[in-house]
Amino acid sequence: MEKDNAAVIERHRYLEVLHEFTMRQASMNSVDDICWNIAKTAIGELGFVDCVVYLMNEAHSELVQRAAHGNKNPGEREILDPIAIPVGEGIVGSVAETGVLERVEDTRDDERYILDDSFRCSELAVPILREGKVIGVLDSEHPEPHFFSDEDVKLFTTIAALASTRIDTALALERLEKQAEELIDARREAEAASKAKSRFLASISHDMRTPLTAILGYSKLAEEGASSQEQMAEWQRAIVTNAEYMADMVGNVLDLTVLESGQVSVSYDVIVLADWVADLGSLLNPRILQKGLSFRSSMARDVPGQIQCDKAKLTELTMNLLTNAVKYTVSGRVEFFMGLSTLDGRAALNLKVSDTGIGMSPDDLRVIFEPFTRVHDHEGFMNVEGTGLGLSIVELYVDALGGSITVTSVPGEGTCFDVVIPVLPAEEGEGSAAETELVQEPKGVAVKPTAVLKDRRILLCEDSETVATLVTLILERDGALVIHAENGESGMKHFSDSKEHFDVVITDIQMPVMDGYALASALRTEGWSKPIIALTAFATDQDADKCLNAGCSHYITKPIDVATFASQVARSLSDTHA
Known part of the structure; x- marks a missing residue:
């Protein structure tokens, strides 16, 4: 129981x-x-x-x-x-x-x-x-x-x-x-890729339209004639420089595809190093002067006068490093050093590009060579031009040339890129291996006025010295008095000066310190009701709406038409905003 x-x-x-x-x-x-x-x-x-x-x-x-x-x-x-x-x-x-x-x-x-x-x-x-x-x-x-x-x-x-x-x-x-998590991750990756593509297309469009403005503008002026030999030479230099810049940019895009596929050929050109460095300086100087930086290039005494290397690739990777250094240096200096080295038992050229810029964090350094990546898309660097391909091209070119690249950086102190490229000896020619300071003073250009904009005072805010010179020339030829400011903040200082009275403001949109959107908004906040013309390389309908919403009354895209630009500005003066 x-x-x-x-x-x-x-x-x-x-x-x-x-x-x-x-x-x-x-x-x-x-x-x-x-x-x-x-x-x-x-x-x-x-x-x-x-x-x-x-x-x-x-x-x-x-x-x-x-x-x-x-x-x-x-x-x-x-x-x-x-x-x-x-x-x-x-x-x-x-x-x-x-x-x-x-x-x-x-x-x-x-x-x-x-x-x-x-x-x-x-x-x-x-x-x-x-x-x-x-x-x-x-x-x-x-x-x-x-x-x-x-x-x-x-x-x-x-x-x-x-x-x-x-x-x-x-x-x-x-x-x-x-x-679901995988789908969300895939969607995020797709959206990130789409945004990167959109940023790339917007950047490439902008950066191509800016040199196009100079090329077409100066070409039109040269075609019209009636200018001094000195002016013609100056215009020709501007056309060539900007055409080469565009060619390099298009080459960047095409080269990226070729380089990533591994189908790249390397040529060996004789390079006179002193001349090559001088050419780099002439291309970089406008940017250096615009930002008020100092630039010094130097060569070690044992560097030969000539070498053999792929000149196009060497130039492009070096210019990409130099222009990046200038972009992200607010004050101070950019330095370029060239010396001799060895790599895997071969004679090599050692190139160092250093700056006193904002520097990069360890996280930034891990991604800087990825395509379409711009690690400083924030704060005061939203408007820095570029496709995000520069450093990707640099790394791929360095690999193609059999070289190496290292980078050291300290946030707030600066960055140094150290590149070693194998080279072949060449027969010695002219050229010295001396240290040189590269400085250039922009020259004024006299123009013949007409009556379209006679006695009109125009504030021009444009960070590109080449485009600013061209626009000033066109407007002054048609009778206007042009005051140039290199960014929106400088433009506001001119505007606030009681001695200055302007009939119209023409502003680029993408500028350092203070962009065109902020400038237009600030002017309208001050109660200014006269025309504000957005002169921009951003050319979509959304870009136009964004300009108008910021306070601009008119919108002109680059490249400008030399024959009609002054008339477009004059027409803005007769609108209701004037």
């Missing part, structure tokens, strides 16, 4: 545990919650000393441990030395393969037994089935042989059956969440 009562009590306890287990399962959605509920609530509270819940991996090739009870569970939701069992291997793997439970009375007699945390004589492995498919295995071991009873088999089978639907649903949700 007492034995029967004990059996009833034990069965009642089992039912209570199963009831509690089932009730908890009903509110659980995550795989981990469900599996740990099996191990801790069901198996643990039923008095079994050991249990591991195995689930099938996505490939259905092996079983992984997701929850445990006993020595395998040393801490909260912690599995000691988790293992994975291939389907078909061991007792657990066999159950997963056949879908049939196995009760091993003495594992010492079963060569399939896999030792995990410690050896135990009895093992009970029950499949977790969902619509006839094995999705996991509920496994328990005991130190004593012949431990698991028929009642235990029923309990484990019941627990596995009660949990199978919840586990299958949770696994499906887990897969969906993973897919």
Whole structure:
């Protein structure tokens, strides 16, 4: 009688545990919650000393441990030395393969037994089935042989059956969440790529229209004639310089594709280094003067007068480094040093470009050579021109030439690029290896006035010295008096001077310090109602709307038409804003 009562009590306890287990399962959605509920609530509270819940991996090739009870569970939701069992291997793997439970009375007699945390004589492995498919295995071991009873088999089978639907649903949700995360990541990557492409197209459009303004403008003036020989020579230099700049830019885009595909050829040109450095200086000087920086180039005494290297690639990678240095240096200096070195036993040219600019963080340095990346797209550098291809091209050219490049940088102090390029010796020619300061004073150009803008006072805000000179020449030829400011902040100072009275403001949009949007907004805030003409290389409808929303009354895109530009400005004076 007492034995029967004990059996009833034990069965009642089992039912209570199963009831509690089932009730908890009903509110659980995550795989981990469900599996740990099996191990801790069901198996643990039923008095079994050991249990591991195995689930099938996505490939259905092996079983992984997701929850445990006993020595395998040393801490909260912690599995000691988790293992994975291939389907078909061991007792657990066999159950997963056949879908049939196995009760091993003495594992010492079963060569399939896999030792995990410690050896135990009895093992009970029950499949977790969902619509006839094995999705996991509920496994328990005991130190004593012949431990698991028929009642235990029923309990484990019941627990596995009660949990199978919840586990299958949770696994499906887990897969969906993973897919959703992957889709979100893919969308973010696609959006980032789209934004990078848009920035690239906007930048390349802007940076091509600016030199086009100079090329077409000065070409038109030269075509009209009636200018001095000195003026013609100056215009021709501006045309050539800007045409070369455009050619380099287009070459950047084309070269990126070729270089990344590995299909690039290297030529060997004789380079007179003194002349080459002087050419670099003439290209860089307008930018240096515009920002009020100092620039020094120097060569070590042992550098030969001539070398052989791919001149186009050497020039482009060096100019990219120099212009970057100028872009991100607010005050101070940019230095260019050239010396001799060796690389892999070969004679090499060592080029160093250093600046006192804003510098870069370690995170910036990790991505600076990635295409379309501009690490300073923030704060005062939103309006810095460029496609984000410069340093990518530099690295690819350095690789193509068999060289090396390193960069050191300190935020707030500056950056130094160190490039080593293998070169071949060349027959010595003219040229000295002396240190040189490169400075250039812009010259004024006299023009013949007409009456279109006679006596009109115009404030021109334009950071490109070439474009500013051209626009000033065109406007003064038509009778205007032009005051030039290199950025919006300087323009506001001219505007605030009570001695100055302007009829119209012409402003570039992308300028350092204070851009055209901010200038137009500030002028309107001051109560100025006369025309503000946006003269910009940004040429989409959205760009036009942005200019007008900022306070501009008119919008003219670069390149300008020399024949009609003055008339366009004159027409703005007759509009209602004038």
